[in-house]
Amino acid sequence: MPRVTPPDVDRAAAARAAVAARRARAAVKQSVAARERRALDVAESAWAGEPTAPEATLRVRELLMSIPSLGPTRADRVMALLGIAGSKRVGGLGVRQRTKLRDYLLGREGRGQLPTSRLVVLAGPTAVGKGTVSRYIREHYPNVLLSISATTRPPRAGEVDGEHYYFVSDAEFDDMIARGEFLEWATVHNAWRYGTPRPPIDAALADGRSVLLEIDLQGARAVRGAMPEALLVFLLPPSWEELVRRLVGRGTESPEEQARRLETAKVELRAQDEFDVKIVNREVGQAAAEVVELLAVP
Numbered sequence: 572m573p574r575v576t577p578p579d580v581d582r583a584a585a586a587r588a589a590v591a592a593r594r595a596r597a598a599v600k601q602s603v604a605a606r607e608r609r610a611l612d613v614a615e616s617a618w619a620g621e622p623t624a625p626e627a628t629l630r631v632r633e634l635l636m637s638i639p640s641l642g643p644t645r646a647d648r649v650m651a652l653l654g655i656a657g658s659k660r661v662g663g664l665g666v667r668q669r670t671k672l673r674d675y676l677l678g679r680e681g682r683g684q685l686p687t688s689r690l691v692v693l694a695g696p697t698a699v700g701k702g703t704v705s706r707y708i709r710e711h712y713p714n715v716l717l718s719i720s721a722t723t724r725p726p727r728a729g730e731v732d733g734e735h736y737y738f739v740s741d742a743e744f745d746d747m748i749a750r751g752e753f754l755e756w757a758t759v760h761n762a763w764r765y766g767t768p769r770p771p772i773d774a775a776l777a778d779g780r781s782v783l784l785e786i787d788l789q790g791a792r793a794v795r796g797a798m799p800e801a802l803l804v805f806l807l808p809p810s811w812e813e814l815v816r817r818l819v820g821r822g823t824e825s826p827e828e829q830a831r832r833l834e835t836a837k838v839e840l841r842a843q844d845e846f847d848v849k850i851v852n853r854e855v856g857q858a859a860a861e862v863v864e865l866l867a868v869p
């Protein structure tokens with residue numbers, strides 16, 4: 572039997588402590604995984620059983636908070652991202668919300684495979700400030716990847732090709748459609764065509780980087796169809812009167828065009844509940860910060 576000298580005793584104790592710590596960490600991990608699995612089981616049995624069953628009457632917030640790493644703040648944030656109101660009960664969720672919650676809980680189970688990036692789509696009525704908020708993000712958050720659309724509209728003063736848009740001819744736009752290069756495209760305000768090039772988005776997401784698109788309502792709907800995992804954000808004005816003030820104050824449209832856009836805006840505002848998250852653009856910096864926060868995967 573080898574003699575154990577004092578330094579060896581220290582080393583042996585340290586090794587035993589390290590093994591114990593590893594085991595404790597593994598046990599904690601297992602119990603977290605078990606509680607995540609349990610949260611999913613509770614949700615599934617709520618949806619399979621009676622609406623009055625205890626699982627069904629449980630609030631989604633409480634269900635989420637049964638997961639050890641989710642405190643009240645993170646649970647609220649997850650609910651906002653999933654588009655679930657704070658008061659909702661598990662059994663009261665609609666089909667789409669159930670799918671989102673299920674995907675979220677399933678994603679947590681295999682945390683290793685959970686995506687680290689996200690596609691966020693920012694849309695909203697004309698003149699609400701989509702362009703202004705996007706510009707603010709471009710200037711103040713250089714790490715955010717903003718998709719650059721192609722458009723057949725001519726550049727405005729100060730706009731740079733390849734930075735604000737890819738300014739292309741009608742024929743070039745047709746070619747891009749034919750080559751299947753767009754994630755979505757649309758004719759906006761009955762005037763020019765705009766499209767989101769898909770290859771840079773696929774590359775960024777595969778690389779673990781989130782991407783922000785600032786597009787119109789038709790585009791947002793098309794993205795939802797093509798990539799249901801995208802997060803759709805609707806930018807709202809503080810009031811209808813303020814929206815009119817912004818459109819008229821911008822002074823880039825004729826009175827006839829303003830009237831036409833305001834009619835479209837009424838239709839667009841009615842679509843707000845199709846979106847996962849709503850942000851009111853009261854102050855540009857604040858709205859931009861809220862959008863940027865959504866680009867991080869919780």
Ligand SMILES: Nc1ncnc2c1ncn2[C@@H]1O[C@H](COP(=O)(O)OP(=O)(O)OP(=O)(O)O)[C@@H](O)[C@H]1O
Pocket residue numbers: 695696697698699700701702703704817818820821852853854855
């Ligand atoms: N938070 C805000 N407070 C006050 N004015 C704002 C705010 N955000 C934007 N604006 C102003 O509102 C006007 C419209 O903004 P912007 O052009 O960004 O809208 P948009 O949603 O991109 O419009 P469109 O879809 O018609 O291109 C601009 O004059 C802009 O300076």
Ligand SMILES: Nc1nc2c(ncn2[C@@H]2O[C@H](COP(=O)(O)O)[C@@H](O)[C@H]2O)c(=O)[nH]1
Pocket residue numbers: 697701702720721724755756757759765766767785786787788789790791
């Ligand atoms: N469907 C898409 N809409 C887009 C895209 N890029 C921009 N837009 C929207 O167009 C209008 C007008 O933009 P403007 O810069 O000419 O004022 C605005 O609502 C944008 O959100 C796109 O790729 N697809």
